[in-house]
Amino acid sequence: MPSEKLVFDYSTPNTLLIKLSGDWHISTGLLSESVVTEQLTTHSGITQINFYVSPELKWDSGLIAFLLRLIKECGQKKIQVALEGLPQEAQKLLTLALKVHEKTVSALKPRQSFFEECGRKALEIAASFNVAFDFLGDIAVSFCRVITGKAYFRWDDFTLLVKRCGVDTLLLVSLISLLVGMILAFVASIQLKMFGAQIYIADIVGIAMVRVLSAVMTGIIVSGRIGASFAAELGMMQANEEIDAFKTLGVSPVEFLVIPRVLSLVLMMPILTIYADLMAILGGFIISVWMFHLNPSEYLNHTQHAIRISYVWIGLIHSFVFGVIIAIAGCLRGIDCERNAAGVGNATTSAVVTAITGIVIATAILTFICQVLGV
Amino acid sequence: MAPVIEVQDLDIGYDDYPVMKNLNFSVNKGDIFIVMGVSGCGKSTLLKSMIGLKKPTNGKVLFYQKSFWDEDENGQLDLMRHFGVLYQSGALWSSLTVGENVALPLQLYTKLTKQQIQEIVSLKLSLVGLEGHEDLYPSGISGGMCKRVSLARAIALDPGIIFFDEPSAGLDPINARKLDDLILELRDGLGATIVVVTHELASIFAIGNNSVFLDEASKTMIATGDPKSLLANSKDPRVIEFLTRGKINNEQKSQ
Numbered sequence: 296m297p298s299e300k301l302v303f304d305y306s307t308p309n310t311l312l313i314k315l316s317g318d319w320h321i322s323t324g325l326l327s328e329s330v331v332t333e334q335l336t337t338h339s340g341i342t343q344i345n346f347y348v349s350p351e352l353k354w355d356s357g358l359i360a361f362l363l364r365l366i367k368e369c370g371q372k373k374i375q376v377a378l379e380g381l382p383q384e385a386q387k388l389l390t391l392a393l394k395v396h397e398k399t400v401s402a403l404k405p406r407q408s409f410f411e412e413c414g415r416k417a418l419e420i421a422a423s424f425n426v427a428f429d430f431l432g433d434i435a436v437s438f439c440r441v442i443t444g445k446a447y448f449r450w451d452d453f454t455l456l457v458k459r460c461g462v463d464t465l466l467l468v469s470l471i472s473l474l475v476g477m478i479l480a481f482v483a484s485i486q487l488k489m490f491g492a493q494i495y496i497a498d499i500v501g502i503a504m505v506r507v508l509s510a511v512m513t514g515i516i517v518s519g520r521i522g523a524s525f526a527a528e529l530g531m532m533q534a535n536e537e538i539d540a541f542k543t544l545g546v547s548p549v550e551f552l553v554i555p556r557v558l559s560l561v562l563m564m565p566i567l568t569i570y571a572d573l574m575a576i577l578g579g580f581i582i583s584v585w586m587f588h589l590n591p592s593e594y595l596n597h598t599q600h601a602i603r604i605s606y607v608w609i610g611l612i613h614s615f616v617f618g619v620i621i622a623i624a625g626c627l628r629g630i631d632c633e634r635n636a637a638g639v640g641n642a643t644t645s646a647v648v649t650a651i652t653g654i655v656i657a658t659a660i661l662t663f664i665c666q667v668l669g670v
Numbered sequence: 671m672a673p674v675i676e677v678q679d680l681d682i683g684y685d686d687y688p689v690m691k692n693l694n695f696s697v698n699k700g701d702i703f704i705v706m707g708v709s710g711c712g713k714s715t716l717l718k719s720m721i722g723l724k725k726p727t728n729g730k731v732l733f734y735q736k737s738f739w740d741e742d743e744n745g746q747l748d749l750m751r752h753f754g755v756l757y758q759s760g761a762l763w764s765s766l767t768v769g770e771n772v773a774l775p776l777q778l779y780t781k782l783t784k785q786q787i788q789e790i791v792s793l794k795l796s797l798v799g800l801e802g803h804e805d806l807y808p809s810g811i812s813g814g815m816c817k818r819v820s821l822a823r824a825i826a827l828d829p830g831i832i833f834f835d836e837p838s839a840g841l842d843p844i845n846a847r848k849l850d851d852l853i854l855e856l857r858d859g860l861g862a863t864i865v866v867v868t869h870e871l872a873s874i875f876a877i878g879n880n881s882v883f884l885d886e887a888s889k890t891m892i893a894t895g896d897p898k899s900l901l902a903n904s905k906d907p908r909v910i911e912f913l914t915r916g917k918i919n920n921e922q923k924s925q
Contacts, residue, residue, distance in 0.1 A: 363796070635809050
């Protein structure tokens, strides 16, 4: 209670003596300085405040915060506050807190309203297109230099990356493709069994997966698993100034870091997609034979007849394009990353979002082209 | 008066690799205690064992007579409330503003209102000379300011003990000196006990009144006491070489 902590004494003219006692620890809560300023309003003519401290006074920052606010308030009212009666440590802390401080600088990143944030984001997206085109140009130039043997290319890094792209995603690709094949078989059976045409499950699973779905599913898995790791890896390198170290050494970070990553994914994506095709067909096969009691050899025959070689090529072209998109999105976000922990996190998220958006847009464009070409 | 911190027969290391063995020293209330030694000798590992981040392989670390590593989880958390830590990099949470960084310990461990927390945050930032910087993000302030914000966060709950890991690392001489002065002023004002891990000689002599010297070769402590007294009186060439920046050793070699 304030009365236990503060006692006011007006016995000296124009002076308020404040007796401090009790527990002023933060844990007991903070007392408002208005308790004192109310006294100053009711007793006009006070020009100085003195303090007296009871031996039982317990204090920490709770007392200092109260006194600091009181001193600032009294400063505005031109009332002098004498610190001499306070404990020595408290005097030192108050002197330190009242020292001339660093000039306050305006917030570089102040909290913004929702609309301001949306506007800022829109401008950032517009600016990011410029960065992306610059980056694509760098990749094209570096790729030409690698092909012509003018750039330094580490085959050890490349083979390690190829292994990583395969091994890290193989289990996920197996599981997801098998399940998607099964789901597609179930969904197709709903309509087909009405006509007794369940054998066409083989055609639907085969065509859908081989033409586009395997590549899309593999692309989504790889963007989450590999694209994100590229962004995090390069983002950390940016934060640790490793990329700057390449530049000062005269080595292009795009040649050294980005090209091996792009090439490794471009190589591995088609291989993973073919593998995903087989797993999806296996998924459809298991459901059709086990749940709908179709003849196994008949199912395989139907699949074989349904899948034309052109469909396999279409799937492979999709996977090639997705590989390029995922690798470029991961590397671009990593190299363009802010130099702090939050920046690395944002780069990783952004890499996955960019890659998946790119995959969907590319799928739409490729499907349209195939439709126009009649394949 | 009983020491605030006692280190008894402490062995620290990684898996089977011992870093330091048989460490024994105590830190009294109001001391600015320096843990010194060459780079890589195990200073930071010792600090980790003292602040509860790395369990020692043997021995005890006592705070106010309570053995930290023998306490249960709640006991350890209770002891942790008695100390604040300033990490080498500042270790500010980058997604929070300066004000939010300092406010978080108060939000977690006190029942103060939002307004009251703001007042304490403002006070702590005043103490480190950064009042009015509450809305900045760590990425928008200098390294020296980061360290001072980190110090404000370390003293948010008025701890009795403050640990500093290489406080002057990465600072220019003027800011390093300012931070040393701030450490002295906070020791006097808060009445805190301070442990500083450093190899910066200027800081060691400017602020330290007690110390322990860790030797990489023998994997143990080889001297303890006031750094100035060690410089004046120590007979150990390893200590003298360190405290004179290798000057004496070089002179002996050239003779």
